[in-house]
Amino acid sequence: MPEPVTIILNGERRPVAAGSSVAAALLTMGVAARRSVSGEERSAVCGMGICEECRVMVDGRAGVRGCLVTCRDGMEVRTNG
Amino acid sequence: MAERAEIVVVGAGPAGIAAACAARECGRSVRVVDENPHAGGQIWRGELPQPWRTRWEQAAVPMQAGATAFGFAGEQTLLVECEGRAMEIAFERLIVATGARERLLPFPGWTLPGVTGAGGLQALMKSGLDLAGRRVVVAGSGPLLAEAGASLLAAGALVAIVAEQASFRQMIPFLGRIAARRGKWTQALRIASALRKTRYRAGAWPLSVERRDGALSVTLRLGPRREVIECDYLACGFGLLGNTELAQLAGCQVVNGCVVVDEHQRTSVLGIYCAGEPVGIAGVESALAQGLTAGYHAAGREDLATACTPGRDRGRRFQRVLAEAFALRPELKELATPDTIICRCEDVRLGELAGFLTWREAKLHTRCGMGACQGRVCGAALEFVAGMPAASVRPPLVPVSVGVLAGEQ
Numbered sequence: 001m002p003e004p005v006t007i008i009l010n011g012e013r014r015p016v017a018a019g020s021s022v023a024a025a026l027l028t029m030g031v032a033a034r035r036s037v038s039g040e041e042r043s044a045v046c047g048m049g050i051c052e053e054c055r056v057m058v059d060g061r062a063g064v065r066g067c068l069v070t071c072r073d074g075m076e077v078r079t080n081g
Numbered sequence: 082m083a084e085r086a087e088i089v090v091v092g093a094g095p096a097g098i099a100a101a102c103a104a105r106e107c108g109r110s111v112r113v114v115d116e117n118p119h120a121g122g123q124i125w126r127g128e129l130p131q132p133w134r135t136r137w138e139q140a141a142v143p144m145q146a147g148a149t150a151f152g153f154a155g156e157q158t159l160l161v162e163c164e165g166r167a168m169e170i171a172f173e174r175l176i177v178a179t180g181a182r183e184r185l186l187p188f189p190g191w192t193l194p195g196v197t198g199a200g201g202l203q204a205l206m207k208s209g210l211d212l213a214g215r216r217v218v219v220a221g222s223g224p225l226l227a228e229a230g231a232s233l234l235a236a237g238a239l240v241a242i243v244a245e246q247a248s249f250r251q252m253i254p255f256l257g258r259i260a261a262r263r264g265k266w267t268q269a270l271r272i273a274s275a276l277r278k279t280r281y282r283a284g285a286w287p288l289s290v291e292r293r294d295g296a297l298s299v300t301l302r303l304g305p306r307r308e309v310i311e312c313d314y315l316a317c318g319f320g321l322l323g324n325t326e327l328a329q330l331a332g333c334q335v336v337n338g339c340v341v342v343d344e345h346q347r348t349s350v351l352g353i354y355c356a357g358e359p360v361g362i363a364g365v366e367s368a369l370a371q372g373l374t375a376g377y378h379a380a381g382r383e384d385l386a387t388a389c390t391p392g393r394d395r396g397r398r399f400q401r402v403l404a405e406a407f408a409l410r411p412e413l414k415e416l417a418t419p420d421t422i423i424c425r426c427e428d429v430r431l432g433e434l435a436g437f438l439t440w441r442e443a444k445l446h447t448r449c450g451m452g453a454c455q456g457r458v459c460g461a462a463l464e465f466v467a468g469m470p471a472a473s474v475r476p477p478l479v480p481v482s483v484g485v486l487a488g489e490q
Contacts, residue, residue, distance in 0.1 A: 020209025021118075028211045032194050038428040043194035045425075045458075047204030048123050049116045049149075050182045050324075052426060052453035052480075061165045063453070063480050067208065068147065070118050 005073040022066035022077055023047065023054035033066055034080050057081025086112040088379050089159055089172035090142075091150045091327060094122020095365045096357025096372035097178035098129070098137055103376025103385070104176075105140040112170055113144040114161050120144060122180055123200065124365055126207050133369075150327055152476035157352070160477075167485040174352050174379040177328045177340070178372060181358035183225075183318035184461050186409075187423050187431070188416035190290035195297050195314050202316035203229040206236050213237035216312040218299050220244040220287045222407045223320040224255075231275035233316070241310050243276065244285035244301055246319070247407050252283060255406030258399065264366075288416060290315050302412075320407055322461055323359035329474040345386050346375035354379055362403065367396020414466050423466075424459040426452020431466075440469045453480050 002018040007025065016025040023044035026033050032041035033054040044054035047067050054066035057078035066077075088104045090097045093115035105111045113120075119127030120137065129137055148163040159175065161168040183198040190196065197205065199221050206212050217238045219230045222245060230243040245252075259265045288300045288307065296311050325335050333348035333355065334341040340355040342348055348355050354375040357368035370392030378386035417423065419432030429449040437443035440450060440463060449463075450456030450472065460471040477486065 017209050017211065021205070024205045024209035027194075027205060028209070036192070036422075036425070036428050040192060040422075040428070041194050042192065042425070044197065044205055045185065045201055046182060046198050047201040047208065048182065050454065050457050051185070055453065063482075067205065068116050068118065071209075 005071055005075075007071050008074065008076045010078055016071050018071075020071050022056060022058065022064075022069045022071055022075075024067070025071050026054070026056070026066060026077075026079070031079060055081070083169045083171065084112060085171040086110045087172070088112075088174045088176065088376070089114070089170050090176045090178060090376075091115075091159070092122065092178035092180055092357070093117070093120040093144060093146075094178060094180045094357060094368065095124060095133075096180075096368040096375075097122070097176070098133060099369045099372025100176045100178055100354075100356055100376035100379070101142045101372075102133075102136050102140040103373045104380040105142050107377065107380035107382050107385075109380045111140075111142045112172075113142050114148040114150055114159075114170070115144065115146055116149045118146055120146070123204060126204070149479050151478045151481055153331060162479070162481045162485050165482065165485065167481070172352075174354065175331070176346075176372075176375045176379060177331070177333075177348075177353065177355045177359060178357045178368075178375075179324040179327050179359055181321040181323050181362060182457065183221075184320050184322050184465070185317070185458050186319050186413055186416065186465065187421050187462050188287055188289055189418055189421050190292075190297075191317070192422050192425055193290060193292055193297065195292075196290055197314060197316050199229045199316045199318035200225050200321075201318060202314055203232050206233060206238075212314075214239065215314060216241055216296075217314045217316055218242055218244070218287075218297075218301070218310055218312045219316045220246075220285070220299075220301070221318040221320070222246045222409060223318070224403070224407075225318065225321070227272050227276060227281065229316060230279060230281075231272045234275060234279065238314075240276075240279050241312055242280040242282060242285070242301070244287065244303070245281070245283045246286040246410055246413060247283060249283040251408070252406045255402055258402050286410075286413060287315065287317055319409060319413070321358065321362045323357075323362065325359045326455075326457070326474050326478050328353070328355050328359055330476060330478060344390060345378040345383065346371055347378070361397065361400050363396035363400040367393055367399070370396065409465065417466060423462060424449040424452060424456075426454050426459075429459075434463070434467065437469075440472045443469065444472060455479070
């Protein structure tokens with residue numbers, strides 16, 4: 001197993017499997033990616049960039065589809081972004 | 082940032098890879114753009130099988146990964162978003178190989194975290210989701226279900242059941258077709274062997290799902306009975322739909338959800354080709370043949386293009402068998418209640434859509450289909466559930482910032 005990488009999730013350092021997408025990492029941790037307009041928790045559905053349910057803020061960029069981005073060491077991820 | 086290539090290929094799945102290799106091998110300048118971090122599309126996901134791996138490496142086509150085509154600037158310039166920046170790529174010929182997505186259908190609870198597509202959960206697993214020891218219900222329709230079930234098992238998941246909505250009787254022609262072809266038969270045997278200890282039920286589908294004590298509680302219809310199964314994930318997809326949006330935006334003719342092409346994969350727009358699933362769901366073998374045809378023809382080698390058509394036609398015949406074997410049963414139209422969310426982006430419920438005859442009308446009044454996914458999920462759902470034909474496609478195809486639209490570097 002390659003060494004895990006550390007992402008900064010909502011300000012907290014969290015180890016995730018190397019090579020993992022942001023969406024997969026959030027699901028593994030049981031953290032919802034966003035809240036819907038009526039307040040429901042949502043997380044990744046399609047896993048391939050279509051449904052937009054896993055969108056988060058990555059390194060200050062809003063609305064990034066977490067399933068299309070690979071976790072990097074030190075990457076800042078904010079849910080509901 | 083402006084780039085230029087004789088041939089631009091959108092999508093690096095089997096069709097796009099084959100097209101790019103073919104065009105490059107004919108000495109053309111080629112660029113590939115793909116949204117994913119790696120080439121291979123959803124089926125290969127970065128791990129190209131031989132001989133394609135070698136061929137792709139040798140062709141050494143420049144590929145922009147993590148890049149989403151979202152529109153056009155004029156007739157021969159593609160607009161691409163990559164890490165928050167806009168890019169223009171000028172082309173002489175464009176090959177659209179944008180693959181397919183799963184059809185997701187609404188039922189009570191389908192928006193809960195942990196409810197995913199069937200191929201969706203498989204894709205998430207391949208991109209790092211740890212499923213060891215997790216309980217999974219696989220449901221929906223199509224040959225993808227059994228394959229997803231087998232690969233989730235191999236990843237250590239506990240697959241409680243694979244529930245296929247089609248009846249066994251309906252699937253017989255498909256099974257006969259598989260038995261007649263050695264390659265497919267070997268694959269089917271491998272999957273059947275992997276699933277030998279797993280419940281596989283035809284004529285079974287999800288009615289609803291709720292969250293109870295941190296787990297999902299799925300109610301399934303199994304023939305005449307109902308059964309409630311506890312799980313961590315409900316992986317549910319009802320077949321595949323081609324991603325036709327980019328071709329539609331380019332003005333290509335689309336009929337019944339399929340981009341119309343001629344025998345050389347040319348669309349109705351001069352200089353634009355389409356290959357693979359957007360032309361009609363027909364699987365990887367056909368996608369490769371179509372990609373080669375498009376690539377050779379775009380490179381000016383009609384002779385080589387014509388030689389690839391038999392593989393493509395076999396795939397097309399298979400497509401018809403697939404469509405009939407896994408046709409969706411009408412009961413699935415009745416799963417959503419007035420309170421069920423249809424548009425997941427804007428949280429529009431089925432009850433709010435009552436009385437609208439067209440999707441456009443519903444959009445204007447309820448914002449249904451106007452959110453981030455641009456109706457990619459609810460459009461197909463509404464078409465099936467309410468018989469509302471999908472609305473037209475508009476740029477940008479995916480949400481991009483105003484800065485990107487303004488060409489900010």
